[in-house]
Amino acid sequence: MKQETTSIERLFRQHYSKMYHLARYILFDTDECHDVVSDVFARILEDKITLLPDTEEAFLLRSVRNRCLNLIARKSVKERATRQLLDDTTGVMAADDDERLDQLMLIISHLEPPLRQQILRLRYLQEMSYQEIADNLCVSKVTVYNHLSQAMDTIRKHLKTTKR
């Protein structure tokens, strides 16, 4: 029994950060993300699941991912659209999705003008409203909208040529 507790502690300490990070870029919300990761560990304790060292990380990450996607699927269209949660109707994120995200990041980091990148950063990392972004950057809300729209056009064009 003692050994079991220490092993869950080891799993937790070793993998929590990575699991949380994964949840954070699928689900975004801090509290929800912590809950998801905790739930995965709670489930392991409850069901007395023994993980094999070779596959434990993959298992834990997949569990987090599935839980996040299940949570998103339960949300209303309105909430998903507002929070910009990706509705993976095709099922689980494809394995090459991570690669695509890296590619996408490369495109984002080359967006011009710098203002465009700044808008994205304030919106997606700081979770500011469009009005707050406009006020922050001393531009109109319409300008913010236009930059976003054009940024997405660039992204779509690039993603098309690279994949999909």
Added chain:
Amino acid sequence: MKEETINKKRTQLLDMQEHPDRYTEEAFNDLLTDEDVRRFAYDMAMTKRAMRKHEREEVDVDRTWKAFSTRHQPRHRNRIKVVAATIGIIFLSSIAFAAVLRWGFFRSTRSEIPNHNQPVIAQKHPNTSLQDTIPAQQDSTSNLPIVFDDAELATILNQMAAYYHVEVVFQRKQSKHVRLYFRWNRQKSLSQQLELLNAFDRINLTLSDHTLIVD
């Protein structure tokens, strides 16, 4: 002209994101039927993901662990159960072990036993206990939990249905393609499985009269 409507619809979506309380669920649904808007929303969500992925947030794992471990202290009752089960297993296996010893002992050196009544009883006893233990062991290997990894609900349920001798009826096609990770412990009953599966938000199963209905 066309570009104008595209921009109008995109602006509409952005405005709805800004003031979700002003719009109904239907309004969102309607707008998202538009191919371009849907793609626009998808690209924005992907962008958010990509940027989030590249931004690390420090987590105080130590504090989180402490919070977790106080909330999920191993329950006392569970521990007793485990201990009791272990004792049970040890007890059983020692009976079997003793039986094997005795049985083997009798077969080779029967004449050395002075007692007349005991051999008959003893011989009968080990035989049955051996039969009990051997099939039990075979069972436990074939009863290892089956792990479905990223499997479709239809795949899982069809296998279960065959095993538990029920029929599956899918009321909605989409339900077949819900993907999940699931551990199927075949030593548990079908209703126990359903309880586990129903814990998933997207799954709703009911069993009535040897028919498993998937909502």
